[in-house]
Amino acid sequence: MGRAKPADLIKNHSSARIRSIQSALAEELTYPRRYIALEPTRYFPIRPLPMTNLRIALYQPDIPGNTGTILRLAACLGFGVDIIEPAGFDISDRNLKRAGMDYLGSVSLTRHVNWQVFDEWRRTENRRLVLASTKAALPYVELVYQPGDILLFGRESAGVPDNVHDTADARVLIPMREGQRSINVAMSAAMIVGEALRQTGF
Numbered sequence: 001m002g003r004a005k006p007a008d009l010i011k012n013h014s015s016a017r018i019r020s021i022q023s024a025l026a027e028e029l030t031y032p033r034r035y036i037a038l039e040p041t042r043y044f045p046i047r048p049l050p051m052t053n054l055r056i057a058l059y060q061p062d063i064p065g066n067t068g069t070i071l072r073l074a075a076c077l078g079f080g081v082d083i084i085e086p087a088g089f090d091i092s093d094r095n096l097k098r099a100g101m102d103y104l105g106s107v108s109l110t111r112h113v114n115w116q117v118f119d120e121w122r123r124t125e126n127r128r129l130v131l132a133s134t135k136a137a138l139p140y141v142e143l144v145y146q147p148g149d150i151l152l153f154g155r156e157s158a159g160v161p162d163n164v165h166d167t168a169d170a171r172v173l174i175p176m177r178e179g180q181r182s183i184n185v186a187m188s189a190a191m192i193v194g195e196a197l198r199q200t201g202f
Contacts, residue, residue: 054196055080055127055150056189057118059164062088062156068104069186075103078202079193082150083111084118088157115164122150131168132188133159134181140172145196153185 056079061067067083074081083091091111112118122129130143131152152168154160165171174183174191183191 052077052079052197052200052202053147054145054193054200055082056193057082057084057122057129057150057152058087058155058185059084059115059152059160060087060155061185063185064089066156066184066186070189071107071109072103073186073190073193074108075106077193077197079197080108080110082118083109084115085111085113088155119167128169129167130170130172130192131160131165132173132192133165133168133171134173135165136171136173138170138172139175140192141195143170143172145199147200149196149200151189151192151196153189156185 056070056074058067058070058081061083067087067089071081112121125148127148127150128146129152130145130149131154132140133154152160152164154164159165172192174188176183182188
């Protein structure tokens with residue numbers, strides 16, 4: 001079926017309708033010119049952010065969606081991620097892939113078989129461990145972050161055990177309204193790593 005000619009569209013309509021159709025036709029004719037004018041902006045080079053030496057560690061994470069979201073954040077902001085096993089899901093879990101989408105291949109991800117292996121590794125790397133905890137006293141914005149810090153987040157269901165809590169070199173909390181239990185771990189990670197990056201730079 002051929003496309004109707006402008007004259008056929010206008011025929012037998014009121015003057016108001018004709019003006020409306022003429023306006024629509026004019027917009028259709030001018031739109032490609034606007035599109036062409038904007039098209040080159042799609043090819044402007046975007047400077048990628050350099051990698052930061054900060055890392056986020058997840059202690060035995062329970063929820064693949066949260067981990068996937070953090071991995072996506074890591075891919076975009078350029079920090080590394082350590083997963084301390086055992087996790088409550090397989091790394092190939094479809095929810096993890098759904099949350100991380102195609103960003104997962106861009107993340108510097110290290111998996112540690114247990115806490116002891118992770119702790120030995122980070123000590124050999126001479127990295128300070130900063131734990132996010134509702135039991136901490138220091139607000140996260142008041143800590144002076146260091147470029148090599150590892151920001152540790154506990155499992156969604158239980159946090160971290162006392163020995164892990166005591167091992168941390170620094171402990172910070174996100175101040176909340178009274179009566180609320182906790183903030184989603186992926187949101188917490190975004191807030192704290194954002195402050196750490198603000199202080200240490202990208």
